[in-house]
Amino acid sequence: MPGFDGARCQQTTHSFSNGYVLYPPLAQCEDSVTSIEFATRMDTALIFYNGPSGSLANHQPRDFVSLALISGYPQVIVDHGSGNVTLYVDGKAVRVIVDRCQSSEFLSGSESVEDRRPCEASGSTLGRNKYLNVNHMLQMGGRYDVLEYPPGLTRRRFDGCIRNFIHNGELYDLHTSRHHPGENHRNGCPEEDSVCNTIQGQKCGPRGRCQMVVLGQSDVECTCDPGFRPSEPGSKKCDTKTSVRDLKSRSYMTWTLKNEMFNMLAKQEVSFQIRFRTRDPDGGILLHLPSNSQEFITLQIVNNHVELTYNLRDDTSSLFDHSLSLSSAPANNGQWHTVHVHRIGRWFQLKMDSGEGRYFNETFGSNKDSQFFYMKRDQIVAGARVSFDPSAYYNGKGLTQTCITDIRIDNMWFPMKSDENSISPAAILEHSPEVEHGCNRTDCLGVRCPAPDENYIAQVCYPLFDHYECRCPKGTQPYTGVSCQPIKFCTDPSPCKAGGRCIELVEKRTFRCDCPKGWIGPTCNQQASTVPEGAVFTAGVTPEVIIIIVVSVFAVLLIASLVFLLLWVVNRGSREKSILYDDQYDDIRENVMDHDEEGAGEEDQDCYDISRLQKPNSSMDRYQPLTAKLLGRSYTGDPPDVGDFIEDKLRDIDEDPTAPPHDNVMEFDFEGFGSDAGSLSSLNTASSDNDQEYNYLEDWGPKFAKLANMYNSGEEDL
Known part of the structure; x- marks a missing residue:
């Protein structure tokens, strides 16, 4: 499969754009070897880090290993050791080699002593520990957190391609799914893919693996799959066995x-x-x-x-x-x-x-x-x-x-x-x-497998290159000894999914699934498409699609027009209200204020009993009899004349002796200002020229009986 060229179909390349991705942690052994290939134009970036993440308590392990580019040179940190690219760990010793020191220089006249300082560095970690105590995710391309630990580790993320990451002989699968944790990364190497796959086709052919030699250049190296080669001299395409x-x-x-x-x-x-x-x-x-x-x-x-x-x-x-x-x-x-x-x-x-x-x-x-x-x-x-x-x-x-x-x-x-x-x-x-x-064998020529028991199936010969075995044929399984019996495919559990019905095909020694509606596949394991079977699709926009689009646009315009018309009618009706419409919130006179509006002169703006400002009900008539019973007027359905309406309102107010405004409206427990009596004791004086009956106070209950007697006794003394 293209892009998955590992022996176990691993994807061996991955690219980053100042991002990171998480992989399983490195397996920790006393002796470990890690190798990686990368291509980048950056001079400083973190390539991978395997160590603690998040907040660390004092008792938590702080072991880590990291590989980074610092000013163009590889740097490996293992606890407190440093080196570059291929990491070799032998117990406590740390050795780092770049490109296997292929370009190292040898001492004059020697074939074994070389100057490896430009390509190799070594050291040893402190203490007695030999193992990296790391059980955290491997962070490749950068870190997802911004911890201060470990100190001195660059925070710059990687921009480039990484391939063939191998740890202790295991080739890592660098493939990631859509929801894989990470950011700004992708499978493969886009720059390499654009060079290897051109308009003319694959540079290395259908059975070759293409690798870019230098990032950004067109030179490639082709490696044919085992058993394949180019067909012509000078060709790189692997197309011939x-x-x-x-x-x-x-x-x-x-x-x-x-x-x-x-x-x-x-x-x-x-x-x-x-x-x-x-x-x-x-x-x-x-x-x-x-x-x-x-x-x-x-x-x-x-x-x-x-x-x-x-x-x-x-x-x-x-x-x-x-x-x-x-x-x-x-x-x-x-x-x-x-x-x-x-x-x-x-x-x-x-x-x-x-x-x-x-x-x-x-x-x-x-x-x-x-x-x-x-x-x-x-x-x-x-x-x-x-x-x-x-x-x-x-x-x-x-x-x-x-x-x-x-x-x-x-x-x-x-x-x-x-x-x-x-x-x-x-x-x-x-x-x-x-x-x-060639490599031809006749391993099964003339071979007869042992006869089976009665009513059972015989084994057949399978060639195994200069060797053979008698095995049960396809669709059967061993019974006893050399006998085989058919496999009952439809026994529990059924191989058919989604409630499909399993049907045994005895002659073909296999089975078939009768799938329910909405399911397809050999075992009813795939949801069916809503497209009819055998339908043929052509590129471009079909007439049916155009009709659907036009009808949809027309329907949207019609709905929008109806909504606009409805809003216009409602707004027009609200503007044509009767001239007699009384809006209590549409009064802009400065001397008219709401009761609970601050600055109106009321002592209690929220808890005042508004009923005191209303007309007295009929229960008060016996204390202050009216000269005439006022009856409300009824109106016909025709709108009344404005002048008549105003005169009627004024007449009602003038003829109502109980209607406010009174001379003074005061709280019950307030004395002074509008009263001739300065205190309750002054009620016994004859300073008032008006006579008034106080017998009605007895009807208010025992609490007011003493007050009524006091008033009446004062009048008798006079």
């Missing part, structure tokens, strides 16, 4: 490098790969690279596993063989395997297939080993040990039951047939005795 050769007894193949290829070889670095399948358990040579002296690099099958044996000669001119193996990964199981070896100086990396876990191993070699390897131009061998005296002949350690293909040195493919010599950029095939084309 590599030829497969079958090694028989005492067979081998030899090559001689072409001049252009030989001149490109670097004495300090080399990489090669081979793809094979074998049943040979021990001792066979997969690929042998000789040197001009006695040094060599050999890949072979030893004790069912792949082993790399090499000799680079130490500074004492002694020859000691070193080995690096994948002892936990079986290689002779008949399956196709791809082995890749990469060497820089005395560092070797050995990978098979996915290159993770047990399929990965590496060594940093001995300090005494030479870091130069002068590969010989000819006598490159695959399949067996071969001697040249002067012609090549078989000398043991031959592979049997083995097929090989896709041999490369420094990503240049080797010819597997003589007619490929002219188009191969790397070498010329010289010898291939006892080697057959």
Whole structure:
């Protein structure tokens, strides 16, 4: 799948625009190796940080590891140690190497002593702790918090692309979903994608992996998938399968490098790969690279596993063989395997297939080993040990039951047939005795699996490359011994989802799901689209869509017009109210104020009894009889004349003796100003010229009886 080029379909690249993203924390081991590749134009930025986040209590661990660019140079901080890019942790010691020190300079006359100061830094953490006590998310590209801890860590986020982040042999999957925590980041590398995928198509073809050499430039490096190569000289497109050769007894193949290829070889670095399948358990040579002296690099099958044996000669001119193996990964199981070896100086990396876990191993070699390897131009061998005296002949350690293909040195493919010599950029095939084309096997020819029990199904033969097995055929499962029985697919739990009905297809030894409405898929696991089956869509706007748009616009305009008309009618009716309409809030006279309006002269603005200002009801008539009963006037439906309306109102007020305003309206407990009596005792005086009856006070109850007697007794004394 494009973009997911890891062995486990991991996405190996990710880009940032001054952002960050969170990944699972780094696995902590006593011995750890971390490597990362990145491309950026920034000189200072944080690449990744794995350590505490949020507020820290005094007892919480403060361990962390970080990688940053500071003024253009990589900086690694592990607690209080520092270094750059590839982090190597060996217990307490910390070693950091940039680009494997490929460009380091050697002392004059030495092949092992080099000046690594520009590309390597080392140190040791304080105290006795050997492990990084970190259980926090790995923050890549920057940090999501702005804590002061750890001090001195740059807060600038990364802008660029990161790829191939590997920790302890595990390739991280850098893919993120839509809701993955982070900001200003995206899958892949847009600048690399724009260079690798052009209008003319993919630069590396359908079976090649494209990588940008320099950020922002058009140069790319193509790596073909195992088993594929370019079809033409000078082409980078991986569009042709590599030829497969079958090694028989005492067979081998030899090559001689072409001049252009030989001149490109670097004495300090080399990489090669081979793809094979074998049943040979021990001792066979997969690929042998000789040197001009006695040094060599050999890949072979030893004790069912792949082993790399090499000799680079130490500074004492002694020859000691070193080995690096994948002892936990079986290689002779008949399956196709791809082995890749990469060497820089005395560092070797050995990978098979996915290159993770047990399929990965590496060594940093001995300090005494030479870091130069002068590969010989000819006598490159695959399949067996071969001697040249002067012609090549078989000398043991031959592979049997083995097929090989896709041999490369420094990503240049080797010819597997003589007619490929002219188009191969790397070498010329010289010898291939006892080697057959293809990799055909007849493992099941003439094989009859044991007869099954009565009424049961027989096993069938499955070829497994120079081996076979009798297995139950598709749609069946083992019953007893060598007998098979049909798989009852529709038994509980049903494979059909969403309430679908499972139907057994006995003849085809499979099943079918009858999905309910709204569900589709082999197991009714997908919601159906509302589009009729077989509908064909064309690009552009169809007439039906245009009609829908026009009708929708017309409906919106019609609704808007009706709303506007309704508002206009309502507003017009409110403006044409009767001239007699009395709005109590539309009085602007300065001497008319609301009762609860401040400044009106009332002592109590909120709790005054407004009923005291109203007309007395009929219950007060017996205390102050009226000369005439006023009756309210009724009006007809016709609007009255304005003058008559005003005269009627004035007449009602003038003829009402109880209507305010009174001479003085005072609170009950207030004395003075408008009263002739200065106190209650003055009520007994004859200062008032008006006579008044006080008998009605007796009707107010016992509380006012004494007051009534006092008033009446005063009158009698007079």
